[in-house]
Amino acid sequence: MKKETILIIGANGQIGSVLTETLRESLGRDKVIATDIKKPTEETGPFELLDILDKAQLHKLIRKYKVRQIYHLAAILSAKGEQNPKMAWDVNMVGLFNVLELAKEEKLKVFFPSSIAVFGSHTPQQNTPQETILQPETVYGISKVSGELWCQYYFNKYGVDVRSVRYPGIIGYQSMPGGGTTDYAVEIFHYAVQGIPYTCFLKSDTELPMLYMEDAIKATLEVMDCASDKLSVRTSYNLAGMSFTPAQLGDAIKKWIPQFELSYEPDFRQEIAEGWPGSIDDQVARKDWGWQPAFDLEKMTKDMIQKLGKKYRKENVFA
Ligand code: NAD
Ligand code: SER
Numbered sequence: 001m002k003k004e005t006i007l008i009i010g011a012n013g014q015i016g017s018v019l020t021e022t023l024r025e026s027l028g029r030d031k032v033i034a035t036d037i038k039k040p041t042e043e044t045g046p047f048e049l050l051d052i053l054d055k056a057q058l059h060k061l062i063r064k065y066k067v068r069q070i071y072h073l074a075a076i077l078s079a080k081g082e083q084n085p086k087m088a089w090d091v092n093m094v095g096l097f098n099v100l101e102l103a104k105e106e107k108l109k110v111f112f113p114s115s116i117a118v119f120g121s122h123t124p125q126q127n128t129p130q131e132t133i134l135q136p137e138t139v140y141g142i143s144k145v146s147g148e149l150w151c152q153y154y155f156n157k158y159g160v161d162v163r164s165v166r167y168p169g170i171i172g173y174q175s176m177p178g179g180g181t182t183d184y185a186v187e188i189f190h191y192a193v194q195g196i197p198y199t200c201f202l203k204s205d206t207e208l209p210m211l212y213m214e215d216a217i218k219a220t221l222e223v224m225d226c227a228s229d230k231l232s233v234r235t236s237y238n239l240a241g242m243s244f245t246p247a248q249l250g251d252a253i254k255k256w257i258p259q260f261e262l263s264y265e266p267d268f269r270q271e272i273a274e275g276w277p278g279s280i281d282d283q284v285a286r287k288d289w290g291w292q293p294a295f296d297l298e299k300m301t302k303d304m305i306q307k308l309g310k311k312y313r314k315e316n317v318f319a
Helices: 014-027 055-064 078-083 085-106 139-158 184-194 213-225 246-254 269-274 283-289 297-311
Strands: 006-009 032-036 047-049 069-072 109-111 165-167 169-171 198-200 208-212 242-244 262-264
Touching (some): 006 055, 014 032, 069 085, 078 269, 109 213, 165 213, 213 283, 242 246, 242 297, 246 297
Parallel strands (some): 032 047, 069 109, 198 262
Antiparallel strands (some): 208 242
């Protein structure tokens, strides 16, 4: 990877905090400028406050730090977005436009994360193909489909080198999720490891595609590192890791923590989840840039329980 200065927008979030640390460890702390609308709890390198709706401030930071690449992670996710659709649209769309416009002007390379939320109830629900019906039913999904198309437009019309993957629900021990429909799959581990019963906000049989954080970071860096002429998709690549229901995840956790108690009280997020696929066909990413996830349900569950067990000083889970 070339040591170009990178700016991360939304660096304090579930993915941003892990991506920032990974990039800092590989490129050097000063090469990675973290930005967010709120201050981080701990600064591990350069940090600047930035509201993505403030294009002038973004431009100032790009010039100040001689930025060459932007990882644009700031967004309002699916569940939060349904509670304030106008704000979600503004942050997700105006924010992306500010990034794309400045990338065009300053000739920057960009990463834009899309989501399984681009799919809807008309989409084939199993092994959802790369090219398929995109009629999402949430404002978040609408903003991600529109975002993908604008990324492709800026690439075709202006040569902006913007790359994207459609993340499934991301699971990691390092950080907490920020208002999505897949958040249960992280929360459940924190409860299980502390010995607290968990009430899931989705029904027991709601299958969704998920990806472990290590794999998500790997995919992000691989797609950004890939030779441009190998990338056949300039909207966003399908990406898969594993698929499971809350009941299957509960069973996987009970193999390590047999006394774990799981119950269900579905809320408004159930309807969002029902519009999303159960599994994803990611063969185009595999063919174009060699994508291959390392974690399945069993491996992810073991790693989450081990890492969180240490965090909550419950190493005896494995005794
Ligand atoms: P998150 O909600 O945890 O983090 C988003 C960050 O953006 C937060 O730190 C927040 O403070 C910041 N932010 C919000 N509004 C902002 C603004 N106006 N200006 C600047 N910063 C602002 O989200 P995440 O889970 O880390 O997701 C990162 C990206 O990946 C998002 O684009 C999301 O749509 C996408 N994605 C995430 C998942 C997932 O499961 N986490 C799945 C699919 C796609
Ligand atoms: N994990 C995200 C959400 O639930 C998917 O983009 O909103």
